[in-house]
Amino acid sequence: MSAPVTPPTDKQAAKQEEILNAAWEIFAKEGFGRTSMDQIHACVGGSKRTLYKHFPNKEKLFEAMIERISGRVIKALKPRSATESLEATLFRMGVDYLTVLLSEDGLALYRAMTSEARHFPELSRDFFENGPEAATKSLAQFLALQQSKGSLPDIDPETAAELFLGAVRGNLHLSAVLAGRSHSPEVIHNKVSDAVRALLRD
Amino acid sequence: MSAPVTPPTDKQAAKQEEILNAAWEIFAKEGFGRTSMDQIHACVGGSKRTLYKHFPNKEKLFEAMIERISGRVIKALKPRSATESLEATLFRMGVDYLTVLLSEDGLALYRAMTSEARHFPELSRDFFENGPEAATKSLAQFLALQQSKGSLPDIDPETAAELFLGAVRGNLHLSAVLAGRSHSPEVIHNKVSDAVRALLRD
DNA sequence: TTGCAATGGTACGATACCGTACCATTGCGG
DNA sequence: CCGCAATGGTACGGTATCGTACCATTGCAA
Numbered sequence: 001m002s003a004p005v006t007p008p009t010d011k012q013a014a015k016q017e018e019i020l021n022a023a024w025e026i027f028a029k030e031g032f033g034r035t036s037m038d039q040i041h042a043c044v045g046g047s048k049r050t051l052y053k054h055f056p057n058k059e060k061l062f063e064a065m066i067e068r069i070s071g072r073v074i075k076a077l078k079p080r081s082a083t084e085s086l087e088a089t090l091f092r093m094g095v096d097y098l099t100v101l102l103s104e105d106g107l108a109l110y111r112a113m114t115s116e117a118r119h120f121p122e123l124s125r126d127f128f129e130n131g132p133e134a135a136t137k138s139l140a141q142f143l144a145l146q147q148s149k150g151s152l153p154d155i156d157p158e159t160a161a162e163l164f165l166g167a168v169r170g171n172l173h174l175s176a177v178l179a180g181r182s183h184s185p186e187v188i189h190n191k192v193s194d195a196v197r198a199l200l201r202d
Numbered sequence: 203m204s205a206p207v208t209p210p211t212d213k214q215a216a217k218q219e220e221i222l223n224a225a226w227e228i229f230a231k232e233g234f235g236r237t238s239m240d241q242i243h244a245c246v247g248g249s250k251r252t253l254y255k256h257f258p259n260k261e262k263l264f265e266a267m268i269e270r271i272s273g274r275v276i277k278a279l280k281p282r283s284a285t286e287s288l289e290a291t292l293f294r295m296g297v298d299y300l301t302v303l304l305s306e307d308g309l310a311l312y313r314a315m316t317s318e319a320r321h322f323p324e325l326s327r328d329f330f331e332n333g334p335e336a337a338t339k340s341l342a343q344f345l346a347l348q349q350s351k352g353s354l355p356d357i358d359p360e361t362a363a364e365l366f367l368g369a370v371r372g373n374l375h376l377s378a379v380l381a382g383r384s385h386s387p388e389v390i391h392n393k394v395s396d397a398v399r400a401l402l403r404d
Numbered sequence: 405t406t407g408c409a410a411t412g413g414t415a416c417g418a419t420a421c422c423g424t425a426c427c428a429t430t431g432c433g434g
Numbered sequence: 435c436c437g438c439a440a441t442g443g444t445a446c447g448g449t450a451t452c453g454t455a456c457c458a459t460t461g462c463a464a
Contacts, residue, residue, distance in 0.1 A: 175330060
């Protein structure tokens with residue numbers, strides 16, 4: 001009973017993946033407006049009928065693709081639980097956060113979300129709330145825990161977390177998005193290191 | 203001699219202004235891809251021939267319009283010279299900076315620049331360099347001056363300026379761009395106030 | 405082997421949009 | 435008052451794109 005159902009399901013799932021990958025490749029480079037379904041079709045191969053069988057129109061395809069990448073990036077933004085020292089944990093969290101934001105997918109996703117925020121409001125809102133905002137709240141929780149141990153000055157944790165992540169981004173994110181600058185891991189390390197020192201005040 | 207020349211020049215200049223204003227109204231709301239020359243034409247009135255006489259195609263019109271708004275925003279981002287105390291100056295600079303970034307035009311410009319950064323690279327690069335980056339450098343100069351007076355801890359001024367402005371932005375800019383949130387002057391004041399306290403360490 | 409559902413490949417209709425052409429009209433100098 | 439340059443208003447050519455239709459082909463069950 002499941003034999004005649006699951007194999008086609010698997011094939012369909014594989015086809016969907018293929019389509020979404022092809023779509024992301026082109027959408028990420030060209031944006032929504034300059035990407036045509038024919039380009040995606042040419043990139044993924046097969047027939048347009050099957051393409052439209054998986055995704056009824058361009059917007060649904062865009063949404064599905066964004067949700068996919070968004071979920072991936074959001075997962076990467078989520079801070080891992082801390083086992084090291086306070087300073088090392090802050091440093092690692094900052095580096096991870098910034099590395100994701102400045103990654104190829106992170107930047108392409110941010111561009112896409114920003115460009116289409118007006119026409120796909122829930123997509124970009126969800127990304128912000130589950131991505132950067134959730135990361136801020138996680139960091140705030142961690143900071144609150146550290147404060148209860150007395151290893152951190154007594155600032156509001158939410159505030160401190162937002163200041164810290166803002167300082168970590170500095171101008172790097174802006175310069176990558178607007179000026180197309182790429183930033184080496186060393187630059188990222190230095191920026192985070194500066195922000196950690198500022199937060200810990202030494 | 204100038205009489206037969208300047209009146210038409212004035213009229214042409216007025217017409218250009220009118221076109222650029224109409225274009226901005228629509229481009230800012232819809233973005234480049236979803237804005238048609240026919241919409242702009244309908245908004246500005248007159249004939250398409252005159253529209254294309256002022257701007258030979260859609261891209262040139264977009265560039266001219268962006269340069270116009272960009273120049274306006276850049277000018278607003280430029281910090282005014284300081285006459286108050288250190289703390290008051292920092293506070294005022296932060297509030298001015300953030301207010302411009304979060305203004306309607308600031309956000310629309312940022313969205314447009316981000317969306318089209320790949321296709322109009324010089325536009326967005328110039329905006330970044332002459333806007334946020336220049337503002338950072340101006341602030342760094344001010345901080346260096348304050349350090350020479352001994353009223354500020356001894357951090358690298360460039361670094362401190364970038365950390366400060368990054369902290370000032372916090373998540374406000376992201377949340378405005380991605381989640382469509384608007385932020386009251388009180389929220390802006392509080393955020394800047396937090397950042398000033400963090401920088402001055404009290 | 406045979407039949408059937410899904411897919412490949414492609415042509416097509418409808419629409420939107422960019423930029424141009426054309427003519428009537430208006431404002432301004434002589 | 436007259437002529438002329440610029441503009442208003444609009445129709446049009448050419449092209450790109452979205453989504454559908456159609457038929458040959460393939461993979462799979464019986």
